[in-house]
Amino acid sequence: MSDLPIALADDLDASFPGLVDRMGARIYWGLRRMYNNHHEAEDLAQETFIRAYRALCDYDRSRIEDLDVEPWLWTIALNLGRNNLRNRARRPIYVELGETGGSEPEIVDSRAWDRRFSRLTKNQRNAVVLRHVAGLGTAEIAEVTRRPEGTVKADIHRGLARLRTLMEEEEV
Amino acid sequence: MSIESHLQHLVGELPDGLAEGVALGAGLADGYDLYESPLGKVWVTFNVEGVSSVDLADEAFPERFIERFGRALFRAEAPTAWERHISSAIEAGKPGKLPIDLRSVTPFQEEVLRVASGIPRGEVRPYAWLAHEVARPGAVRAVGSTMARNPVPLIIPCHRVVRSDGRIGAYSLGGAHNKHELLAHEGLEPEWLETLASRHVRVQGNKTTGIFCHPTCHRIRRSKTENVVDLSSAAAARAGGFRACEVCRPV
Numbered sequence: 001m002s003d004l005p006i007a008l009a010d011d012l013d014a015s016f017p018g019l020v021d022r023m024g025a026r027i028y029w030g031l032r033r034m035y036n037n038h039h040e041a042e043d044l045a046q047e048t049f050i051r052a053y054r055a056l057c058d059y060d061r062s063r064i065e066d067l068d069v070e071p072w073l074w075t076i077a078l079n080l081g082r083n084n085l086r087n088r089a090r091r092p093i094y095v096e097l098g099e100t101g102g103s104e105p106e107i108v109d110s111r112a113w114d115r116r117f118s119r120l121t122k123n124q125r126n127a128v129v130l131r132h133v134a135g136l137g138t139a140e141i142a143e144v145t146r147r148p149e150g151t152v153k154a155d156i157h158r159g160l161a162r163l164r165t166l167m168e169e170e171e172v
Numbered sequence: 173m174s175i176e177s178h179l180q181h182l183v184g185e186l187p188d189g190l191a192e193g194v195a196l197g198a199g200l201a202d203g204y205d206l207y208e209s210p211l212g213k214v215w216v217t218f219n220v221e222g223v224s225s226v227d228l229a230d231e232a233f234p235e236r237f238i239e240r241f242g243r244a245l246f247r248a249e250a251p252t253a254w255e256r257h258i259s260s261a262i263e264a265g266k267p268g269k270l271p272i273d274l275r276s277v278t279p280f281q282e283e284v285l286r287v288a289s290g291i292p293r294g295e296v297r298p299y300a301w302l303a304h305e306v307a308r309p310g311a312v313r314a315v316g317s318t319m320a321r322n323p324v325p326l327i328i329p330c331h332r333v334v335r336s337d338g339r340i341g342a343y344s345l346g347g348a349h350n351k352h353e354l355l356a357h358e359g360l361e362p363e364w365l366e367t368l369a370s371r372h373v374r375v376q377g378n379k380t381t382g383i384f385c386h387p388t389c390h391r392i393r394r395s396k397t398e399n400v401v402d403l404s405s406a407a408a409a410r411a412g413g414f415r416a417c418e419v420c421r422p423v
Binding site: 160 | 179180182183185186187190191193195197198200
């Protein structure tokens with residue numbers, strides 16, 4: 001992870017596909033949990049990386065080297081989500097995209113999780129996904145979601161508690 | 173198993189096509205798709221800048237593309253707004269409203285290709301004429317090599333540019349026989365062009381109007397046969413009292 005900003009600063013075009021390989025799945029599946037929709041998550045994930053590439057083209061070396069890549073990508077993704085894709089960049093070329101979006105994670109019932117997440121508030125859902133699916137720290141989440149860290153911690157706490165309750169109810 | 177560790181495993185694989193979509197959208201790769209042409213099926217490649225190449229639909233194509241353009245290549249559909257324009261540009265032999273990515277050529281070559289795009293369907297112009305039109309009359313050879321490197325043959329009609337002696341000459345997209353076929357498809361008889369060249373007919377004048385043209389200019393083609401005079405050069409035409417057609421600007 002730590003060598004990635006250096007590689008991006010050295011040769012953006014050569015190293016950018018590696019960024020998509022490393023972060024693409026986490027960004028896509030995080031968005032998928034937030035929006036509970038394959039096509040929306042796919043569009044947002046694709047657009048996030050395209051915007052990221054264009055931004056990196058304009059950044060100077062020191063700015064790229066100092067970048068916290070994953071929170072930065074999530075900032076772009078959530079901004080795009082907020083704008084509801086209204087301000088989409090020109091993306092005129094379409095590949096044949098899969099209907100299901102690749103294989104689901106194996107060891108858990110993905111759809112059951114979609115159902116549980118849908119019972120959380122939007123802020124709780126985003127905070128829990130960013131903390132425990134994407135693996136960001138609470139300070140990073142506070143920055144990415146533009147909310148106070150204390151609020152973020154409370155959202156995570158309440159979100160997890162709600163998920164626990166929902167799972168217990170399912171077992172009865 | 174705690175709920176937190178469950179959540180960590182909610183990440184599956186990257187969806188198919190996402191990495192490719194990003195590469196295409198970022199301009200790091202081109203998409204390619206099959207299109208119909210007068211020469212049969214051809215590959216057309218495109219990226220965020222426009223259509224980047226047209227090539228023969230053979231198996232060596234992806235290798236040729238990567239070798240020449242240095243970008244990755246993915247099967248994809250062209251933007252909906254371009255799709256119809258690609259088919260009509262190939263059939264008409266002119267770009268029209270279709271954006272063309274000419275980053276692979278020099279500014280001089282771009283200017284030459286832009287002028288070549290304006291040669292009307294069913295007509296031809298010699299390399300020397302193109303050199304003259306871009307205000308580089310000495311650059312006839314450079315014009316010839318520009319035609320050979322035209323990244324978008326069929327759409328930019330380099331098949332309508334012939335040797336300065338009037339012979340049809342070489343063609344980059346699969347050889348001279350394809351050039352003959354394209355010209356015939358546009359209603360020009362290749363045999364007639366070769367006959368004119370062998371008889372050293374470079375321009376033709378109209379006795380009634382006093383105007384001389386390239387032999388394929390629609391203006392001279394509409395003239396009555398008995399009024400048309402064969403001439404060996406623009407200089408000979410001028411010496412004979414003819415003035416140059418403003419439409420085809422013969423040299």
